[in-house]
Amino acid sequence: MYISYTTSGRSEVVSRGTSTCWEGVALSSVDGSSSTPLLSVRNLRTHFDVGGHAVKAVDGVSFVVHEGMTLGVVGESGSGKTVLSRSIMGINTASNASTTGSVRYNGTELIGKSKRELRDFWGEEMAMVFQDPMTSLNPVVRIGRQLTEHLRAHKKMSKAAATELAIQLLTWVRIPEPEQRLSNYPHQMSGGMRQRVCIAIALACSPHLLFADEPTTALDVTVQHQILNLLSQQQSERKMGMVLVTHDLGVVATRTDEIAVMYAGKIVEKASTSTLFSDMRHPYTQSLFWSIPKTSEPKHTRLSAIVGRPPNLAALPVGCSFADRCPYVQPICREVEPQLTTDSNHSFACHLPVGSADADAALSSNIAQGLAQSEAAAIRRDAQTGASA
Amino acid sequence: MGKVIATRLARLVATLLAVTFLTFSMTALLPGDPVNAILGVDAVRDPEVVAKIRLDLGLDDPFLVRYFNWLGDAVTGDLGQSYITDQQVITTISQRLPVTAQLAFMAIIMALILAIPIGVLGAYKQGKWQDSSTSAGVQVALSIPNFIVGIFLIWLFSVKLGWFPASNWNRISTDGLVENLKTAILPASALAMTQMAIFSRLVRSDMIATLQENYILAARSKGLSDRFILLRHALRPSSLSLMTIVGINFGALLGGTVIIETLFAIPGVGFRLINAIYQRDIIVIQGITVFIATAYVVINTIVDLLYAVIDPRIRKG
Numbered sequence A: 001m002y003i004s005y006t007t008s009g010r011s012e013v014v015s016r017g018t019s020t021c022w023e024g025v026a027l028s029s030v031d032g033s034s035s036t037p038l039l040s041v042r043n044l045r046t047h048f049d050v051g052g053h054a055v056k057a058v059d060g061v062s063f064v065v066h067e068g069m070t071l072g073v074v075g076e077s078g079s080g081k082t083v084l085s086r087s088i089m090g091i092n093t094a095s096n097a098s099t100t101g102s103v104r105y106n107g108t109e110l111i112g113k114s115k116r117e118l119r120d121f122w123g124e125e126m127a128m129v130f131q132d133p134m135t136s137l138n139p140v141v142r143i144g145r146q147l148t149e150h151l152r153a154h155k156k157m158s159k160a161a162a163t164e165l166a167i168q169l170l171t172w173v174r175i176p177e178p179e180q181r182l183s184n185y186p187h188q189m190s191g192g193m194r195q196r197v198c199i200a201i202a203l204a205c206s207p208h209l210l211f212a213d214e215p216t217t218a219l220d221v222t223v224q225h226q227i228l229n230l231l232s233q234q235q236s237e238r239k240m241g242m243v244l245v246t247h248d249l250g251v252v253a254t255r256t257d258e259i260a261v262m263y264a265g266k267i268v269e270k271a272s273t274s275t276l277f278s279d280m281r282h283p284y285t286q287s288l289f290w291s292i293p294k295t296s297e298p299k300h301t302r303l304s305a306i307v308g309r310p311p312n313l314a315a316l317p318v319g320c321s322f323a324d325r326c327p328y329v330q331p332i333c334r335e336v337e338p339q340l341t342t343d344s345n346h347s348f349a350c351h352l353p354v355g356s357a358d359a360d361a362a363l364s365s366n367i368a369q370g371l372a373q374s375e376a377a378a379i380r381r382d383a384q385t386g387a388s389a
Numbered sequence B: 001m002g003k004v005i006a007t008r009l010a011r012l013v014a015t016l017l018a019v020t021f022l023t024f025s026m027t028a029l030l031p032g033d034p035v036n037a038i039l040g041v042d043a044v045r046d047p048e049v050v051a052k053i054r055l056d057l058g059l060d061d062p063f064l065v066r067y068f069n070w071l072g073d074a075v076t077g078d079l080g081q082s083y084i085t086d087q088q089v090i091t092t093i094s095q096r097l098p099v100t101a102q103l104a105f106m107a108i109i110m111a112l113i114l115a116i117p118i119g120v121l122g123a124y125k126q127g128k129w130q131d132s133s134t135s136a137g138v139q140v141a142l143s144i145p146n147f148i149v150g151i152f153l154i155w156l157f158s159v160k161l162g163w164f165p166a167s168n169w170n171r172i173s174t175d176g177l178v179e180n181l182k183t184a185i186l187p188a189s190a191l192a193m194t195q196m197a198i199f200s201r202l203v204r205s206d207m208i209a210t211l212q213e214n215y216i217l218a219a220r221s222k223g224l225s226d227r228f229i230l231l232r233h234a235l236r237p238s239s240l241s242l243m244t245i246v247g248i249n250f251g252a253l254l255g256g257t258v259i260i261e262t263l264f265a266i267p268g269v270g271f272r273l274i275n276a277i278y279q280r281d282i283i284v285i286q287g288i289t290v291f292i293a294t295a296y297v298v299i300n301t302i303v304d305l306l307y308a309v310i311d312p313r314i315r316k317g
Helices: A019-032 A081-089 A143-155 A159-172 A191-203 A221-238 A249-253 A273-278 A283-290 A357-368 A372-388 B002-029 B034-039 B047-057 B063-075 B089-124 B129-143 B146-160 B172-211 B214-221 B226-234 B240-256 B258-263 B269-278 B282-310
Strands: A002-005 A011-014 A039-050 A053-065 A070-074 A097-105 A126-129 A209-213 A241-246 A258-263 A266-272 A346-348
Touching: A039 A081, A053 A081, A053 A097, A053 A241, A053 A258, A053 A266, A070 A081, A070 A249, A081 A097, A081 A126, A081 A209, A081 A241, A126 A191, A126 B214, A143 A159, A143 A191, A143 B226, A159 A191, A191 A221, A209 A221, A221 A241, A241 A249, A249 A273, A258 A273, A258 A283, A266 A273, A266 A283, A357 A372, B002 B063, B002 B282, B034 B047, B063 B282, B089 B129, B089 B172, B089 B226, B089 B240, B089 B258, B089 B269, B089 B282, B129 B172, B146 B172, B146 B258, B172 B226, B172 B240, B172 B258, B214 B226, B240 B269, B240 B282, B258 B269, B269 B282
Parallel strands: A070 A241, A070 A258, A126 A209, A209 A241
Antiparallel strands: A002 A011, A039 A053, A039 A097, A258 A266, A266 A346
């Protein structure tokens, strides 16, 4: 995959060989939208009441996941992506959390269901792979029981049958000597092995929908790829719907059909993966993309980070939440909150979308006025344009 | 494993040396003379008799000599005999320690049976009425001294209901288990009350911490029932500090049930120890102390070994 940049700051992905594959997926997801989607999230809000202030961790998120499709949810830490996936499943345990909106799983509304009713969906219909395999396995329970307990609860399987399936599952996630591993405790395994076990646990009841919440963040770089490939492979073999949550655009670039970029609890840009990489419209998406180090850059190039910090979710600014960090910022951004455009193929929430003439003018005038974040953005852009040219 | 046991034994010996030396020093520092107790305070004091008794008992020897004489005998299995009753210390202990040990054991078991469900419920329903009401009850149980509980139990179950005897002790060997339990249940309950309160607080607070763990959320996301998660996932990791306190308190009960033993007229070790202290019966004090200290070390060794059973990460290959 080669990525080149136009002077306007838009990036274009020129992909060889894989482009037809992506188009095929994009087509199938369009086709699928006519039937009931596997997961349909509409206007989901999860607010935490902290000392009388509403912390808007998820604030009006909508998307659809079809069977066999992977949605990437990308954003910085604190953008609400973990809360989002937990809210969809309904496993937000905090007593001060309130979730509203609509989550339909195969047409069944999940919001408003009791914990007892949701339990039939958890593990069996939808499962989750958590961020840190060091803490998401019970340290005092053998791997074998952790792999089989929900099988026995949901599928009423006998112990022997469940154990047999557990061995099968460990083989699928490529753990050597699975029979011996069943009697191991988590601390006897490496991080990568443990995450494989977590994936096996998630896959045990053959769920139709899998949430993977930063599944590789806690792992060594060498292991990350193996785990991601394993997830993708199992997802496509089982035709599961998958929501892959990550802060790393690089992770979702080749493994997702659609990407939703989250910022401050909202989706700010959403498009099919190929469209998103070829035609980024939101300045935040662009900044995220710029912050991936590239091997094509000269040595000792300064890693470009996004200026500033994500806003306080309890006291969001009027207007666009990204305004304080945006190189294109204009007065309107601080007055009117941009709404997500309604184009279902590529939607974004920005007054001055990247690539528009307005955005170019805004950037130039910001640089002229000495706005530090704009200058930094311009330098980044020039450096990267020069490097890839 | 062999190394572990060797270390434990060395620690036991060191503990016993320290404990016996300290008790010996304490009794030597105390005012009063065992001769008075033997002869009776009002007896006519024939200096020759006094001198003979002192010589027989070795009371005129320097402190260290007396300690090492005692220690030498103790090592060969002779704990000596009481100055006052002439009974062999070993006989006293073999008669009385089982009584106290049974009381302590029953109290701990009863306390655990009540404390674990209460603690788990409190943690599960943290902040809700189930939690605040049990916490209030536990607070009350913690605040009432156990002899008050004992008196109340006697009033209710012996005086009003007449179910159990108010005092006395039936031995398993002579009266059978049922009769024995009839006399044991009330004092054990009185002892269990405070223990229950301590244990349930520990379980509750450890459980609250465990329930915040990622693996509990992960277990929930598998669709397991709350009951299963609480008992099969959260309880074990939440019971490490409980184990420690159970060990320590069991040891403490072995030497500290004096009040309850007195209240229920139970021939336990605490009852005897207090008498020995009043009478400056150093040999008996020493003998009982040695046994209580040994029991302490043994119990805590067992607790340490049980840690590894509860938490596999502690096990070493």
